[in-house]
Amino acid sequence: MKSFVLCISLISLPAWADSSSLAGIQQQLSRPDVLCGQFAQAKTLLGLKKPVKSGGRFCMVNGKGVLWRTQHPFSQDLKLTRDEIIESQGARVTKVLNTRQEPAVRIINSLLFSLMNGDLQQLEQNFSISTQQAGKQWQATLAPKAGNGIDKVIKQVVLSGNAQVQQILLTDQGGDQTDIQFYNLMSGHHALQADEAKQFE
DSSP: OHHHHHTTTOOOOOOSSSSOOOOHHHOOOOSSSSSEEEEEEEEEEOOOSSOOEEEEEEEETTTEEEEEEEEEOEEEEEOSSSSEEEETTTTTTEEEEETTTOHHHHHHHHHHHHHHHHOOOGGGEEEEEEEEETEEEEEEEEEEOOSSSSGEEEEEEEEEESEEEEEEEEHHHHHHEEEEEEEEESGGGSSOOOOHHHHHH
């Protein structure tokens, strides 16, 4: 589960003098029914000189789930729904994690759905959040609240973006960091490729 959690994150923006409320950022975020784009990930592990890099494509369909398609350096799909996480390679399912059987999966799914749906206020249930803003760019720093299980895995999450969450920097309790950058974002059902649409049928 730890390796899956560290699948999500980005480069933080510099600190600004101005601050804004979480509600203000929430109003700025768009929340499309379908959002697709590409991601570039760099995972920095203690003891390694160079980050481990990967990239691919993702699609979020509101109410149905999120599809992560790692395309390099290897091919792998992760489909997230409210109830489970399904890992597959091609047509072969390699792992299924159920939220009813794995409380940690439920917490992580809730976190990811809130991030991808731009629902930052939902994150207040499990995180203490501080925010900053400069023009249309904003940054939110999330610190897990004690006793919810997330604090045993994650030390801090830093989100940044404008109308969408564009960057996340995740630091785990061991000191490893994962950076993910989202780009070429498209919204609307036309953003789905044919094989991606079938995944959400």
